[in-house]
Amino acid sequence: MNKGNFGTLQDGRSAQWLEIENDKLRVRVSDYGATLVSLWVKDAQLDAVLGFDQVDGYQQSVKYMGAMIGRVANRIKDGQFTLDGQVYTLYRNDKGNTLHGGQEGFDAKLWTVREHTSQTVTLELVSPAGDEGFPGELTVTVTYALAGSRLSITTRTRTTAATPVSLTNHAYFSLNGQHPSLDGHWIQVDADEIGLLDPNGCTRPETLEVEGTVFDLRQPKRLTEILNQHHSQLEIAGGLDHNYVLNGVGFRPVASLVKGGLTMRVLSDMPDMHVYTANFLNSEVGRNGTRYTPHCAVCFETQYYPNSVNDPSKISCILNPGITAEHCTAFEFDQEDQA
Template identity: 85%
Template sequence: MKQGYFGTLQDGRSTQWLEIENEKLRVRVSDYGATLVSLWLKDAQIDAVLGFDEVSGYQQSVKYMGAMIGRVANRIKDGQFTLDGHVYSLCRNDKGNTLHGGQEGFDAKLWTVSEQREDSLTLRLCSPAGEEGFPAEVTVTVTYALAGPRLSITTRAESTAATPISLTNHAYFTLSGPTPSLAEHWIQVDADEIGLLDPNGCTRPETMEVEGTVFDLRESKRIADVLKQHHSQLEIAGGLDHNYVLNGIGFRPVASLRQGGLTMRVLTDMPDMHVYTANFLNSNCGRGGAQYTPHCAVCFETQYYPNSVNDPSKISCILHPGETMEHCTAFEFDQEEQA
């Protein structure tokens, strides 16, 4: 079990990185944002996620990268919701909407390390009632655990009163090595419908069947071929930035990313997943000085349907006192033998 200094926050607090490892993977996580900093694939000899060499990159360059997102991932329309007859007003930090928990979500918090083993790591965060306008005190843990070529991310949340919760990890994945690019990547997502975007990027209640559209990823497609298509929904977002309503229930395979002989499979028990092709990514200070540009990586943000707190027709994201909300998302890698 290794750990080390990861830099100092703007308010003077120190951060650290912590490392877990097995025969297939080596994973580095920071206590700042419970952030997935590095996912090293030993067989392929590449890092499968984008990241920074120290915490300043996450604070000043690319917000959310690799971080745990909460209390509610994605956008809450108009920054408000009604729960048990009370209207809650939140910080509107994205075109009039609340994005990824507000001005200072879980991604910008310093988490507490509660357990570290050779192949697993658990971090804990307590969010007080009223933080960012949300009701109830919420206690959250996230566990990163390795089993062979699989990294599992398990979240647990408990609350003192009813409150919306939709946690996700915002890692940017690429299988191309030190010079990130999606040029030769293929993507597959097991979903028959997507949520449509409004002009401000908020997911509307209406869904669209993917059959016959550029968004149909049920069979593997080259990402570059998807992004060059003309569709009003692609133009709103500058690429894929859409919620896929996942098929099936329970913990199941829902997506894959492939380049050459290397495949990453995504498994989850969440009902939805936001697929984002890094349309606005722009940083010159990535890991080892790498340049991160639009469409050089892709996010698989498993979640509840965006803005579901305002839509009773969607699966509820409300956590009640006395309950534990637990979800797991995993990323599993397979390297084909080269002839």
């Protein structure tokens, strides 16, 4: 149960890191943003996620990296929604839309550590009514837990008034070791449809069947080949930045990332997942002095369909009082012996 100082926030408070470990994985989490800082895969001898050595990297260099995102991941169009006849206006922080919770989302909060054992760590955040314009007091816990070669991230939420909730983890994955890159990576996503982007990057209600398109990832494809294709949807975002409508229900395998003999499987009970190829990533100094550049990693952001709070045709992200909502996303690793 190692833990230590992770640096000082801009407001003078101290952040800490907490470690959990078994014979397959060693994971480091920070109470700042409930952030996944490190995911060391022992069989492969590499860190599967990008990160920083100190908390100031998350505050000043790359916002959202590895953090828990809330109250609502992705974009809410025009920073506005109507719930039970009342219009709620939010802070617009992305081309006229509300992105990842607003001006100061859950990624920028200092969470409270509730439990820390050798293989689990649980953090809690209480978001007051009116926080970033959202109704109801929302209590959130997130538990990082190890079981063999699997890291699971389980969220539990409850509210005092009806409110939209769509949490995700924003880890950037690369299986290339010390020098992050997507070269040689194969991606697979079990989804028949994606959401189309509008010119401002907000996901439209209209979906596109992936059959016969560059977005068809039902069979593994090389990520670099996808990024080299010409498609109007890729050009809007500078790469993949799209919501995949996942097949199946319940906790199930939804995606995989493969590099050489190392496979990472993504499992989730969420209905959708945003795949983002780090199109806007730009950090001069990451962990161990590594420079992070566009297209050097990929995010698997499990979520509800973006802007679903304004679209009754989509699975609802509204949480009502008296209910504790629980969701889980997991990352599982398998290293083949190389001849």
